[in-house]
Amino acid sequence: MESHPTYKGVQAICQKYPKLAGSFFQVYNDILLSQGWKDVKVIDVEQVGRAVIYGKRKADEPELVVVPCALSESISIEWFNSIFKNLSPEPSEIYVAITSEDSSNVYYKISKGIVKPPV
Amino acid sequence: MGFTPFACEVHHPQHVPRLTGTQPLYPMSKKIPLHISNDRAYIWDAEDARNIRENHHITGALVGTLPSVAQQNVFLGLPLLLMPEEAVYLVEKGVAVMLDDAHAHHLPTSEEVDQWREDVRTDRENRLQAQAAARKAKEQKTEKNLSEAALRKRREREEKKTAKLLAAASADRDGNELLTPGDNDPQTPPATRSGARDETGHTIIIPATASDHPWFQPQIYETVQEAKEAGIWSCPSTPLERAKCAVFKDLIQKGYFLGGGMKFGGDWLVYPGDQLRYHSHFVATVLATPLSKMNPMEIVAHGRLGTGTKKAHLICGWDEEQQHVDYYSIEWANFG
Numbered sequence: 207m208e209s210h211p212t213y214k215g216v217q218a219i220c221q222k223y224p225k226l227a228g229s230f231f232q233v234y235n236d237i238l239l240s241q242g243w244k245d246v247k248v249i250d251v252e253q254v255g256r257a258v259i260y261g262k263r264k265a266d267e268p269e270l271v272v273v274p275c276a277l278s279e280s281i282s283i284e285w286f287n288s289i290f291k292n293l294s295p296e297p298s299e300i301y302v303a304i305t306s307e308d309s310s311n312v313y314y315k316i317s318k319g320i321v322k323p324p325v
Numbered sequence: 326m327g328f329t330p331f332a333c334e335v336h337h338p339q340h341v342p343r344l345t346g347t348q349p350l351y352p353m354s355k356k357i358p359l360h361i362s363n364d365r366a367y368i369w370d371a372e373d374a375r376n377i378r379e380n381h382h383i384t385g386a387l388v389g390t391l392p393s394v395a396q397q398n399v400f401l402g403l404p405l406l407l408m409p410e411e412a413v414y415l416v417e418k419g420v421a422v423m424l425d426d427a428h429a430h431h432l433p434t435s436e437e438v439d440q441w442r443e444d445v446r447t448d449r450e451n452r453l454q455a456q457a458a459a460r461k462a463k464e465q466k467t468e469k470n471l472s473e474a475a476l477r478k479r480r481e482r483e484e485k486k487t488a489k490l491l492a493a494a495s496a497d498r499d500g501n502e503l504l505t506p507g508d509n510d511p512q513t514p515p516a517t518r519s520g521a522r523d524e525t526g527h528t529i530i531i532p533a534t535a536s537d538h539p540w541f542q543p544q545i546y547e548t549v550q551e552a553k554e555a556g557i558w559s560c561p562s563t564p565l566e567r568a569k570c571a572v573f574k575d576l577i578q579k580g581y582f583l584g585g586g587m588k589f590g591g592d593w594l595v596y597p598g599d600q601l602r603y604h605s606h607f608v609a610t611v612l613a614t615p616l617s618k619m620n621p622m623e624i625v626a627h628g629r630l631g632t633g634t635k636k637a638h639l640i641c642g643w644d645e646e647q648q649h650v651d652y653y654s655i656e657w658a659n660f661g
Contacts, residue, residue: 241660263660277621283642283651284615301658304621313658314628320579321654322606323637 207231212238216248219257226256226276233274233303236311237261245269253292272301272313290318358536359412360404360426361557366412367404367426369534374405381420382582383411384600408585409560410573416549423552429543430535437539452528565613568643572611575650590630595639607639607654615642615651624655632657
């Protein structure tokens with residue numbers, strides 16, 4: 207992992223949250239290189255104990271926030287509450303990137319409140 | 326909508342003659358009786374089922390067989406089975422009470438049985454008379470339109486039929502003894518008797534609810550707590566059940582209709598309006614507390630299934646301290 211060309215950019219975050227480093231780096235590379243998002247930023251959210259990734263799918267699209275999460279983690283309503291509360295500006299939706307050890311990433315949109323699916 | 330879910334052959338209790346001289350069944354609070362049996366709440370009256378659907382957004386599930394089409398289970402009839410959350414909601418709202426159905430069916434006294442037989446007989450006679458009158462009116466109407474010859478032929482046919490039935494009726498007499506002990510009177514002119522049988526069948530009315538009989542005496546509980554203390558009802562008794570009742574109430578009050586969610590892997594299906602008119606937008610799952618654990622795999626499973634069926638998954642977290650529900654809607658992100 208450390209010898210990967212993009213590692214330098216997120217080394218600090220990976221060292222700060224070592225247990226989540228694998229999952230985080232996997233999502234970071236996926237967003238940056240594979241999905242090819244623009245204006246990719248990494249923001250450290252200490253209150254939640256992890257870093258999140260901001261970016262745009264295309265240059266003219268709105269900015270989205272991605273929260274990496276390993277399949278082995280435990281989450282709860284409080285986990286969601288805390289993430290939404292501690293991001294600024296508070297988003298109406300986040301994208302949870304669930305990673306697995308076989309390098310698969312799946313992205314799910316979590317909206318706060320009762321939000322109808324698109325028709 | 327052409328389809329009425331409550332149309333069935335079982336007649337509304339109002340058609341059964343009111344028995345006089347007996348005490349009123351329920352205290353005159355006009356609350357909807359929920360018949361509790363084996364820790365489940367049933368509604369047996371069609372008007373009550375309609376009332377809770379139209380006025381309180383509670384649909385329940387019909388679980389009875391339709392007498393006229395018994396060999397299928399696509400269309401079911403009364404009773405209406407309520408989810409525990411639905412029953413709790415209605416009782417807490419003050420529109421329903423719980424009856425201990427299992428212990429409410431007492432043996433009738435012999436006077437009550439005699440009175441019942443008498444009422445069945447009177448009802449049948451009234452019914453036959455009304456049918457005879459209707460038939461006569463119809464005949465008079467058609468006679469006006471028939472020619473002389475046609476009328477004569479018709480009368481001859483009828484007389485032949487009557488004679489045949491008369492012969493059959495005398496052999497048949499024993500069959501009806503239980504219901505109408507007074508009917509085998511040989512003085513009754515045979516023509517009228519068989520005439521009544523000839524044109525019109527004999528309808529037996531089966532009341533939809535036991536509550537029309539004076540020997541149905543249930544113990545009534547006005548609150549969930551009382552029903553629980555009496556041992557006939559258990560929900561809610563765990564934190565998860567309490568959470569489900571609270572979230573259910575919150576969603577109903579927001580104007581949604583809720584149905585069972587088993588077909589989509591959740592607790593409920595959430596509809597923006599009556600199930601007969603809308604598809605659901607959400608599958609809901611309840612978490613008992615804000616700290617109750619979920620794993621990411623559930624998000625994947627819920628989200629994927631929902632998206633494949635044009636729904637979102639709704640995670641509902643009940644916060645007992647704040648008395649508040651947190652909602653999160655899950656959808657597949659459509660990229661990655």
